[in-house]
Amino acid sequence: MVTIKDIAKATGVSPSTVSRVIADNPRISSDTKKKVRKAMKELGYHPNIHARNLVAQSTKAIGVILPSSADKALQNPFFPEILRGIGSVTHKEQYTMMLSSGQTEDEIFAEVERMVYGRYVDGMILLYSRMDDRITNFLRENEFPFVIVGKPYEYMNEITHVDNDNFSAGKEITEYLIAQGHQRIAFIGGARDLFVTIDREKGYETALQEAGLEDVKDYHIHTEFLKSAGREAVESLLALKQRPTAIVISDDLISLGVLGMLEDSGIRVPEDISLVSFNNVYLSEITRPALTTIDIQIYELGAQSAKALIEKTVDKSEPVKRIIIPHKVIYRDSVSSYKRP
Amino acid sequence: MVTIKDIAKATGVSPSTVSRVIADNPRISSDTKKKVRKAMKELGYHPNIHARNLVAQSTKAIGVILPSSADKALQNPFFPEILRGIGSVTHKEQYTMMLSSGQTEDEIFAEVERMVYGRYVDGMILLYSRMDDRITNFLRENEFPFVIVGKPYEYMNEITHVDNDNFSAGKEITEYLIAQGHQRIAFIGGARDLFVTIDREKGYETALQEAGLEDVKDYHIHTEFLKSAGREAVESLLALKQRPTAIVISDDLISLGVLGMLEDSGIRVPEDISLVSFNNVYLSEITRPALTTIDIQIYELGAQSAKALIEKTVDKSEPVKRIIIPHKVIYRDSVSSYKRP
DNA sequence: CTGTTAGCGCGTTCAG
DNA sequence: CTGAACGCGCTAACAG
Numbered sequence: 001m002v003t004i005k006d007i008a009k010a011t012g013v014s015p016s017t018v019s020r021v022i023a024d025n026p027r028i029s030s031d032t033k034k035k036v037r038k039a040m041k042e043l044g045y046h047p048n049i050h051a052r053n054l055v056a057q058s059t060k061a062i063g064v065i066l067p068s069s070a071d072k073a074l075q076n077p078f079f080p081e082i083l084r085g086i087g088s089v090t091h092k093e094q095y096t097m098m099l100s101s102g103q104t105e106d107e108i109f110a111e112v113e114r115m116v117y118g119r120y121v122d123g124m125i126l127l128y129s130r131m132d133d134r135i136t137n138f139l140r141e142n143e144f145p146f147v148i149v150g151k152p153y154e155y156m157n158e159i160t161h162v163d164n165d166n167f168s169a170g171k172e173i174t175e176y177l178i179a180q181g182h183q184r185i186a187f188i189g190g191a192r193d194l195f196v197t198i199d200r201e202k203g204y205e206t207a208l209q210e211a212g213l214e215d216v217k218d219y220h221i222h223t224e225f226l227k228s229a230g231r232e233a234v235e236s237l238l239a240l241k242q243r244p245t246a247i248v249i250s251d252d253l254i255s256l257g258v259l260g261m262l263e264d265s266g267i268r269v270p271e272d273i274s275l276v277s278f279n280n281v282y283l284s285e286i287t288r289p290a291l292t293t294i295d296i297q298i299y300e301l302g303a304q305s306a307k308a309l310i311e312k313t314v315d316k317s318e319p320v321k322r323i324i325i326p327h328k329v330i331y332r333d334s335v336s337s338y339k340r341p
Numbered sequence: 342m343v344t345i346k347d348i349a350k351a352t353g354v355s356p357s358t359v360s361r362v363i364a365d366n367p368r369i370s371s372d373t374k375k376k377v378r379k380a381m382k383e384l385g386y387h388p389n390i391h392a393r394n395l396v397a398q399s400t401k402a403i404g405v406i407l408p409s410s411a412d413k414a415l416q417n418p419f420f421p422e423i424l425r426g427i428g429s430v431t432h433k434e435q436y437t438m439m440l441s442s443g444q445t446e447d448e449i450f451a452e453v454e455r456m457v458y459g460r461y462v463d464g465m466i467l468l469y470s471r472m473d474d475r476i477t478n479f480l481r482e483n484e485f486p487f488v489i490v491g492k493p494y495e496y497m498n499e500i501t502h503v504d505n506d507n508f509s510a511g512k513e514i515t516e517y518l519i520a521q522g523h524q525r526i527a528f529i530g531g532a533r534d535l536f537v538t539i540d541r542e543k544g545y546e547t548a549l550q551e552a553g554l555e556d557v558k559d560y561h562i563h564t565e566f567l568k569s570a571g572r573e574a575v576e577s578l579l580a581l582k583q584r585p586t587a588i589v590i591s592d593d594l595i596s597l598g599v600l601g602m603l604e605d606s607g608i609r610v611p612e613d614i615s616l617v618s619f620n621n622v623y624l625s626e627i628t629r630p631a632l633t634t635i636d637i638q639i640y641e642l643g644a645q646s647a648k649a650l651i652e653k654t655v656d657k658s659e660p661v662k663r664i665i666i667p668h669k670v671i672y673r674d675s676v677s678s679y680k681r682p
Numbered sequence: 683c684t685g686t687t688a689g690c691g692c693g694t695t696c697a698g
Numbered sequence: 699c700t701g702a703a704c705g706c707g708c709t710a711a712c713a714g
Contacts (some may be wrong), residue, residue: 001460003691014701019693027699046458050400051691053391054706064440069425075418075623084410087442091452096461099405099438101428111432117387119342120437256627263629282416283624286597288604344707355685360709368683392707396690 003048007039022047053119061096062086062309063115063124065135068105072224073190076253077281078298082127082149085302093310109134116144122313125149125305129161131193145316147309149301151195160312162305162323164296166196169327170203170248173276173294176329177246178211181338182274186219186237186244188258190251197222200250200278219244223254230254234261245338246274252284255291255334270336280330289333296327344389348380363388394460402437403427403650404456404465406476409446413565414531417594418622419639423468423490426643434651450475457485463654466490466646470502472534486657488650490642492536501653503646503664505637507537510668511544511589514617514635517670518587519552522679523615527560527578527585529599531592538563541591541619560585564595571595575602586679587615593625596632596675611677621671630674637668 004022008015013032020028021036039045053059064086067073083097090097098121102108112135115121122145126135129150139146140155148161177185187204189197201220208215218240223230237244249255255277262269269275269289277284280295304323312318345363349356354373361369362377380386394400405427408414424438431438439462443449453476456462463486467476470491480487481496489502518526528545530538542561549556559581564571578585590596596618603610610616610630618625621636645664653659 001691004693005691015691016693016702017700020700023693029699032700044458046455048395048691049459049461050391050394051706052693054389054395054691054708055693057706059391061439069428072623074421074425076421077416077418080415080417080420083440084415084444087410087440088444091442091444091448097440097442098402099424099428099440101432101438103425103429103432107432114387117385118390120390256624260627260629260631282413283597286601288601290601342707345709346707356707357686357709358684361684364709370683373684389707392690393709394690395692395707396709398690 001048002043002045004045007036007043007045010043011035011039057119058122058313059096059119060094061098061121062090062306062313063098063100063112063121065100065108065112065124065126065128067128067130068108069103076251077283078279079127081281081298082302085299085304086125086306087302088299089303089306089310095306095310105134109138112138116142123147123309125309129153129195131195145309145312147305147312149305151199153195156322158320160308160321160323162301162308162325164301164327165324166199167203167206169278169294169296170200171207172203173278173329174204174207174248175211177248177274177276177335178207178213180246180274180335182246183213183338184216184219184242184244184246185213186216186221186247188221188223188234188237188247188249188254190222190254191224192222196278197250200248204248216242230257231261234258235265238265238267244273246276246335249275249277252277252279252281252291252293255293256283256287259287270334274335274338276335284330285332292332292335293330294327295330297325300325342389343384343386345386348377348384348386351380351384352376398460399463399654400437400460401435402439402462403431403647403654404439404441404453404462406441406449406453406465406467406469408469408471409449410444417592418624419620420468422622422639423643426640426645427466427647428643429640430644430647430651436647436651446475450479453479457483464488464650466650470494470536486650486653488646488653490646492540494536497663499661501649501662501664503642503649503666505642505668506665507540508544508547510619510635510637511541512548513544514619514670515545515548515589516552518589518615518617518676519548519554521587521615521676523587524554524679525557525560525583525585525587526554527557527562527588529562529564529575529578529588529590529595531563531595532565533563537619538591541589545589557583571598572602575599576606579606579608585614587617587676590616590618593618593620593622593632593634596634597624597628600628611675615676615679617676625671626673633673633676634671635668636671638666641666 004015004018008018018036021033100108100111102111124146126148129148131153151163152159152161189201221233223233277293280293284291284293345356345359349359362374441449441452443452465487467489470489472494492504493500493502530542562574564574617633619635621634625632625634
């Protein structure tokens with residue numbers, strides 16, 4: 001391993017001079033700078049970060065916390081995509097990205113503790129937002145910089161977060177369905193304690209209400225990614241005497257499952273029933289029919305959260321922010337206008 | 342920040358004693374151990390890894406290199422799942438996982454250089470295997486510990502890698518199709534320079550050959566995840582006077598695309614054409630029909646590669662290994678036996 | 683069984 | 699413009 005001393009010796013200057021050259025300190029003659037840089041190249045010098053971090057009391061690294069992978073949710077293409085977004089800015093800023101690897105909530109919590117106390121990272125991004133979250137509380141109590149992708153369950157004004165306007169998104173897409181003539185519209189969502197679900201559902205309810213449509217209780221379904229359990233729920237939905245003519249689904253991946261069940265039941269989309277959903281992951285354009293869905297700009301969600309976090313870690317006085325990433329309806333083929341039978 | 346010194350002062354012992362307690366050194370009286378541990382608890386001591394790494398000349402961290410995300414391939418649920426596998430063992434071993442974040446090959450290469458030279462990590466896992474790969478060469482030249490998930494393009498016997506027997510898998514699944522009476526079987530694969538594709542395709546070819554079936558050139562299609570370009574290819578396949586009655590597809594995600602196109606063309610699966618594919622990601626059971634596919638145990642692929650890597654980083658003399666993860670055909674509904682029309 | 687000393691590689695005073 | 703000296707927090711070698 002070639003250190004600062006080695007190249008100091010090789011060039012006949014002192015280690016501190018070399019250090020200054022690395023930092024591009026203006027009060028070093030360009031002559032010696034050149035000389036030193038040359039030696040660095042030749043000897044293959046590379047700074048040792050641990051030494052650097054030790055003195056700098058900062059690591060240019062951020063931790064990314066995934067939801068507990070008990071959640072099958074991890075299989076969602078949402079994650080690679082948001083990681084890509086985060087990566088784009090960590091990379092640009094020469095930051096490093098450390099991933100949580102725990103499976104259960106307890107494991108993850110222990111990991112977060114290590115990361116924070118051990119000074120592994122300068123800050124973290126939470127890729128989920130759940131009610132009453134231990135990790136969020138811990139981070140807050142320790143005044144450790146972090147940002148949440150989604151909506152914090154409390155202290156909204158004290159926690160920087162990056163989110164979509166899920167309420168409006170849910171409202172808009174439902175209104176679109178209503179504009180197409182649908183009056184019996186159901187909602188299928190994921191876990192009930194996730195804010196995305198909650199917000200989108202509220203938007204849906206509000207749209208119904210404003211249009212003077214009845215909000216039927218049986219039309220609300222919550223399920224974890226639609227395995228057998230979800231199947232029954234959907235079947236009961238179809239068994240209703242007043243079957244819905246359209247469904248708002250809170251996630252593209254769930255839509256895929258629903259699409260399958262509908263096909264099993266011999267129900268055609270969009271002829272018999274219309275579907276809309278959220279996220280616009282790659283999948284949504286290769287299903288048949290292709291899904292009308294809301295593009296929430298996952299990549300941007302990631303990029304902006306990383307950007308906000310880094311800003312905060314370099315300047316503690318950076319104010320708390322709430323960043324809303326715009327969404328957009330992507331019209332494809334899963335909706336038809338309702339024609340009275 | 343509370344350091345070793347603080348707790349030394351608090352307990353009236355020397356810093357080194359504290360250090361020894363942390364390492365659970367046997368020649369420390371259990372009395373002082375207790376005393377020291379108590380103080381650590383009370384003062385909230387946590388070791389600073391950078392200090393530790395600096396002296397240990399090792400970081401308990403591994404780098405995970407994703408393929409360049411120009412590849413849309415990243416959207417594949419394969420990645421979250423393999424990360425989960427890797428995470429399971431890094432977590433158990435108290436290791437840390439650092440993710441590459443570059444988008445282009447050049448960016449990633451620069452990152453790898455930093456990680457290696459800067460001693461960010463003790464070793465890395467490459468989540469792809471491509472012909473003539475710069476990063477592989479670099480790692481080899483620097484004798485830096487790494488393992489490849491997939492097959493190295495050369496120096497097979499000098500690079501530890503974790504792979505499936507993709508050749509056999511391709512052969513088996515094709516033989517299954519043949520056993521169902523199919524004689525005209527096509528192959529659709531991803532990028533041509535990826536070893537997975539190559540191996541699976543060879544298995545397919547061998548099966549045909551052994552069964553005395555003709556290997557039709559027009560039956561081979563290569564495409565990047567089936568956007569417009571892939572569509573044309575598939576359409577040309579269907580336009581052939583001798584249309585295939587079954588298709589072997591090298592990835593579940595591609596299958597999803599093909600399924601869509603087939604439906605567009607009014608071709609029913611499996612009645613008109615049978616489909617089989619690889620990976621058994623979550624998706625493959627929610628499509629309609631559910632896909633008959635080969636389970637390659639993605640999670641295990643990740644876990645084993647992490648395990649092998651960590652073993653190598655702790656004991657440099659650990660021999661090069663080649664670990665083959667078994668696969669298994671998962672029979673679902675995308676295949677029917679061929680009946681002469 | 684425990685304390686003292688030195689040093690990991692680097693950045694940062696403080697002198698000059 | 700540059701060098702010497704110190705310290706970041708921790709471990710290891712050597713004493714005792």
